[in-house]
Amino acid sequence: MTATRADPPPPELRLPKRRGVELSLLVCAVVISVFGYVSVGLGRNDAVPPDAARYGAGLGLLALLAHLAVRLRAPYADPLLLPIAVLLNGLGLVLIYRLDLETPHDQAAPAQLVWSTFGVALFIAAVLFLREARVLQRYAYLCVAAALVLLIVPIFFPAVNGAKIWIRIGGLSFQPGEFAKILLAVFFASYLAANRDALAYTGRRLWWKLQLPTGRVLGPIVSIWLLSVIVLVLERDLGTSLLFFGLFVILLYVATGRIGWIAVGLLLAAVGAFVVGSYEPHVHGRVEDWLSPFASIDAGQGPGQLAQSLFAFAAGGMFGTGLGLGESVLIGFAAKSDFILATAGEELGLAGLTAIFLLYALLVARGYRAGLALHHPFGQLLAVGLSSILALQVFVIAGGVMGLIPLTGMAMPFLAQGGSSVVTNWIIVALLIRVSDAARGPRPEPVEPDAAVPVAEGTESR
Amino acid sequence: MIRQIRHTAAFCLVLLVALLVNAGRIQVVDADSLDDNPANRRQTVARFEQRRGDILVGGKAVTGSVDTGEQLRFERTYADGPLYAPVTGYASQTYGTTLLENAEDSLLTGTNPLLAPLPFWNDVTRGRQPGGRVATTVRASMQRAAFDGLAGRRGAVAAIQPSSGRILALVSSPSYNPEQLSGTGPAVTAAWTALTGAEAQPMLNRAIRQTYPPGSAFKIVTAAAALDAGVVTDVDAPTSVPDPYVLPGTTTTLPNEVDGCDRASLAFAITFSCNSVMAGLGVKVGAADMLDTVEKFGFNDTGIRIPSGVAASNFDTEMSDDQLALSSIGQFDTRATPLQMAMVASAVANGGDLRRPYLVDRTTSADGDPVSRTAERTYRQVMDPSTARRVRQLMVDVVEEGTGTNAGIDGATVGGKTGTAQHGIGNAGVPYAWFIAWAQADDAGEPAVAVAVVVEDAEADRSDISGGGDAAPIARAVMEAALAE
Numbered sequence: 001m002t003a004t005r006a007d008p009p010p011p012e013l014r015l016p017k018r019r020g021v022e023l024s025l026l027v028c029a030v031v032i033s034v035f036g037y038v039s040v041g042l043g044r045n046d047a048v049p050p051d052a053a054r055y056g057a058g059l060g061l062l063a064l065l066a067h068l069a070v071r072l073r074a075p076y077a078d079p080l081l082l083p084i085a086v087l088l089n090g091l092g093l094v095l096i097y098r099l100d101l102e103t104p105h106d107q108a109a110p111a112q113l114v115w116s117t118f119g120v121a122l123f124i125a126a127v128l129f130l131r132e133a134r135v136l137q138r139y140a141y142l143c144v145a146a147a148l149v150l151l152i153v154p155i156f157f158p159a160v161n162g163a164k165i166w167i168r169i170g171g172l173s174f175q176p177g178e179f180a181k182i183l184l185a186v187f188f189a190s191y192l193a194a195n196r197d198a199l200a201y202t203g204r205r206l207w208w209k210l211q212l213p214t215g216r217v218l219g220p221i222v223s224i225w226l227l228s229v230i231v232l233v234l235e236r237d238l239g240t241s242l243l244f245f246g247l248f249v250i251l252l253y254v255a256t257g258r259i260g261w262i263a264v265g266l267l268l269a270a271v272g273a274f275v276v277g278s279y280e281p282h283v284h285g286r287v288e289d290w291l292s293p294f295a296s297i298d299a300g301q302g303p304g305q306l307a308q309s310l311f312a313f314a315a316g317g318m319f320g321t322g323l324g325l326g327e328s329v330l331i332g333f334a335a336k337s338d339f340i341l342a343t344a345g346e347e348l349g350l351a352g353l354t355a356i357f358l359l360y361a362l363l364v365a366r367g368y369r370a371g372l373a374l375h376h377p378f379g380q381l382l383a384v385g386l387s388s389i390l391a392l393q394v395f396v397i398a399g400g401v402m403g404l405i406p407l408t409g410m411a412m413p414f415l416a417q418g419g420s421s422v423v424t425n426w427i428i429v430a431l432l433i434r435v436s437d438a439a440r441g442p443r444p445e446p447v448e449p450d451a452a453v454p455v456a457e458g459t460e461s462r
Numbered sequence: 463m464i465r466q467i468r469h470t471a472a473f474c475l476v477l478l479v480a481l482l483v484n485a486g487r488i489q490v491v492d493a494d495s496l497d498d499n500p501a502n503r504r505q506t507v508a509r510f511e512q513r514r515g516d517i518l519v520g521g522k523a524v525t526g527s528v529d530t531g532e533q534l535r536f537e538r539t540y541a542d543g544p545l546y547a548p549v550t551g552y553a554s555q556t557y558g559t560t561l562l563e564n565a566e567d568s569l570l571t572g573t574n575p576l577l578a579p580l581p582f583w584n585d586v587t588r589g590r591q592p593g594g595r596v597a598t599t600v601r602a603s604m605q606r607a608a609f610d611g612l613a614g615r616r617g618a619v620a621a622i623q624p625s626s627g628r629i630l631a632l633v634s635s636p637s638y639n640p641e642q643l644s645g646t647g648p649a650v651t652a653a654w655t656a657l658t659g660a661e662a663q664p665m666l667n668r669a670i671r672q673t674y675p676p677g678s679a680f681k682i683v684t685a686a687a688a689l690d691a692g693v694v695t696d697v698d699a700p701t702s703v704p705d706p707y708v709l710p711g712t713t714t715t716l717p718n719e720v721d722g723c724d725r726a727s728l729a730f731a732i733t734f735s736c737n738s739v740m741a742g743l744g745v746k747v748g749a750a751d752m753l754d755t756v757e758k759f760g761f762n763d764t765g766i767r768i769p770s771g772v773a774a775s776n777f778d779t780e781m782s783d784d785q786l787a788l789s790s791i792g793q794f795d796t797r798a799t800p801l802q803m804a805m806v807a808s809a810v811a812n813g814g815d816l817r818r819p820y821l822v823d824r825t826t827s828a829d830g831d832p833v834s835r836t837a838e839r840t841y842r843q844v845m846d847p848s849t850a851r852r853v854r855q856l857m858v859d860v861v862e863e864g865t866g867t868n869a870g871i872d873g874a875t876v877g878g879k880t881g882t883a884q885h886g887i888g889n890a891g892v893p894y895a896w897f898i899a900w901a902q903a904d905d906a907g908e909p910a911v912a913v914a915v916v917v918e919d920a921e922a923d924r925s926d927i928s929g930g931g932d933a934a935p936i937a938r939a940v941m942e943a944a945l946a947e
Contacts, residue, residue, distance in 0.1 A: 250470055250473075253466055253469075253470070254463055254466040254467055254470055255463070255466075257463070257465065257466050294499070294501070297499070297500075297501040302501060303499075303501040303502070307499075307501065310488060310492075310496055311496055311497075311499065311501075311502040311504060313485070313488045313489050313496075314488055314489060314492060314493040314494075314496030314497055314502075315493075315496075315497060315502075315504050316489055317489055317490070317493050318489065318490060327503070327504050327507050327508075330503055330504070330507075345485070345488075345489065349489065350485055350486060350489040350490060353485050353489070354482060354485070357478060357481055357482060357485075360478075361474070361475075361478050364471075364474055365471065365474075368467055368470070368471045368474075371467050372464060372467055372468075377463065380463055380467065381463075384467055384470060387474075388470065388474070391474040391477060392477075394481075395477040395478075395480075395481060398481050399480070399481060399484070402481070402484050402485060402488055403484075403488070404480065404481070404484045
């Protein structure tokens with residue numbers, strides 16, 4: 001896990017920084033986004049949008065500032081992370097702007113641009129002021145307390161579209177659950193990093209490979225996790241509860257290496273999903289919708305949202321209708337948020353959709369890559385946790401709008417309309433940048449003297 | 463932990479593959495069936511996204527498109543809607559399309575691959591070209607003459623150019639304005655309910671979709687069959703059919719409206735419309751030869767398209783002799799569309815060479831580049847040219863000295879045949895008045911027009927209805943318009 005002290009320190013090893021690569025990729029990302037923006041205007045009105053230059057300049061400036069922050073404070077960071085985030089965010093702005101054209105009385109793109117700017121600002125702040133992701137480990141309990149508060153507060157606010165996950169103050173509204181997922185990831189990573197040996201090797205053996213750790217070790221984390229899931233179920237935010245569940249199971253597995261946990265997790269998930277899906281009317285409706293998306297058509301009530309979404313994807317075909325030329329606005333409510341991927345599918349086609357999925361995959365893979373290269377368990381677990389949040393979120397929402405799994409309300413990272421989501425995703429990328437900088441950069445001196453205690457040769461098995 | 467992280471990454475890869483496979487399933491495999499789902503508004507939206515191409519009469523558009531700015535953007539408009547409704551049909555956002563609007567829909571909406579600059583271009587782009595234009599063979603003056611002649615009475619007119627098969631007029635009356643059905647909403651629904659519920663059936667295209675007993679007008683077909691089969695060799699020689707004529711195998715006698723039909727010649731029988739002679743000749747020709755001739759004229763053909771489908775005219779294939787006798791004078795189960803009877807006149811006028819009738823002269827792209835042109839083709843050589851010559855003369859006699867004098871035109875040779883068809887149970891219905899005719903200017907080398915007119919007027923006093931009285935003047939007006947071109 002840590003390097004043996006026997007190795008002589010490498011003389012003048014020049015580690016690649018790749019900041020030039022990042023800058024050129026950023027230029028590409030901005031150019032592609034502006035091209036998309038122009039092509040929406042050409043498709044819809046046969047004219048270049050009047051503010052195309054401003055959009056390009058704004059996005060370019062954000063990208064440049066973020067790049068400078070990375071160059072200054074995280075020079076060894078993975079050069080792909082920032083350009084992918086900029087491209088996805090730029091593309092999201094294009095899609096929202098495109099859908100705004102269909103709903104003249106409901107303009108979402110300007111607000112999204114403000115939120116994106118805020119997100120990038122937080123990204124820059126995080127990169128500049130958080131020197132080392134490892135310090136977060138110290139604030140694990142603060143994080144979990146904040147997460148629980150954030151999760152519980154919306155209960156006291158009125159429900160919006162059936163889910164009590166919003167806080168409205170003045171004209172602003174945001175989804176605290178979005179921020180809570182980072183905080184919980186930090187807590188899980190921290191707790192598991194500290195207690196993974198106890199979790200893996202102590203306690204009573206139940207049967208075969210499943211070993212139940214002592215309640216003292218397992219208790220706190222399970223109760224916190226259960227608490228958050230129960231709160232979310234009460235708030236009817238199924239997407240996020242599913243996400244927390246998945247995050248917990250994945251991190252538990254990574255930390256302990258016990259397949260049994262996955263089995264238990266899946267079993268619990270199956271039971272929970274069945275119970276909630278059968279008895280909670282809101283969810284039950286969505287399961288029914290998923291099983292037979294065209295039932296409402298046969299019943300003479302016209303196509304439901306999922307059916308409209310499938311129609312949109314189908315209309316895109318291989319190469320799409322072209323930006324601005326689709327009819328995904330027929331999806332109606334939530335076309336700009338939960339269902340924004342349908343617009344991408346219709347107007348960019350299977351080709352564009354595949355590109356988007358691959359961008360996400362690359363982002364996730366780069367996160368894992370950083371985790372693999374790190375040398376301390378907290379960082380590893382944090383990298384895996386944050387990457388898994390992205391991966392699970394993409395799968396749950398994309399699978400939902402494409403009829404692969406039942407629909408759960410969630411935001412497509414960076415693409416969908418939603419301020420809290422964009423800000424949260426920028427913070428996730430900032431943390432990944434931080435972690436990858438540590439993973440790819442020169443190995444830091446051990447922080448704590450204890451860790452420097454030499455380990456006997458040959459005993460490193462992990 | 464390295465191993466577990468790799469496992470987790472592999473798990474994410476599985477999720478990615480599931481998403482990609484699912485996307486391929488929806489966007490490629492299931493795409494067509496989802497596109498065709500009737501609840502999917504996309505095809506409808508795309509369909510009305512651009513101006514629909516126009517239908518032309520004499521080079522001038524009789525249709526138009528108006529931009530409503532709604533989701534279904536362009537709506538159809540019609541200049542002289544009721545006049546051309548039997549030609550154009552309607553193109554409705556609610557009720558679909560009919561007639562030419564239907565038959566040429568892919569061209570008018572721009573999806574026809576022939577409009578694309580390259581083969582499969584539209585498949586690749588999933589787009590469509592600007593709507594093309596359809597030039598019809600209809601002549602505005604003749605259409606107007608026929609429409610005004612019917613003056614709102616129930617009936618129909620079909621006129622054909624015998625030498626080519628071009629349909630010069632196609633009128634059904636009473637008519638309706640297809641523009642009423644163009645859009646969506648309560649007004650359109652109300653118009654639809656009113657039109658479909660109306661007793662006069664204004665949306666029924668009587669010229670090509672309604673069959674009537676042709677009555678005495680059918681005697682031209684029987685005459686041609688008798689001459690071709692050699693049953694009659696001299697049109698002026700007396701036949702052996704007595705008056706009163708008893709239908710074979712029955713005790714029923716067949717009445718005549720005129721005197722002098724006893725053993726009358728074919729010429730007399732046609733000129734003055736003797737039922738007995740023509741019924742008897744039909745029986746002598748025999749079912750097989752009658753059917754042969756009748757089908758050459760187009761009866762029993764379910765596949766006639768102009769390009770809209772034409773209802774099949776009927777002549778029974780199996781009949782007893784008494785039924786054959788009645789069928790030979792256009793009664794019993796014999797039924798014909800007005801277009802079919804215009805084809806009968808056309809075949810006679812064109813020396814027995816029946817040209818395939820068609821309504822679309824050519825189609826072009828929106829820019830006027832040619833897309834297709836309808837080729838003139840022979841439908842059938844119906845009868846021997848010498849037979850045609852003799853039947854022509856019989857028809858001329860009808861107009862010059864017989865029942866069709868109302869159709870005579872100065873400066874032209876006109877041949878015609880009247881018909882007054884009994885129908886209804888026990889012939890209780892008001893009879894249909896028929897007139898079929900052709901006209902050739904004295905200085906022209908070939909007939910300009912063949913026409914069929916049917917008037918079914920329930921309001922009229924029964925005795926007033928006759929082919930010569932009601933239908934012949936309309937036919938004359940149409941023929942005059944044709945000769946004036």
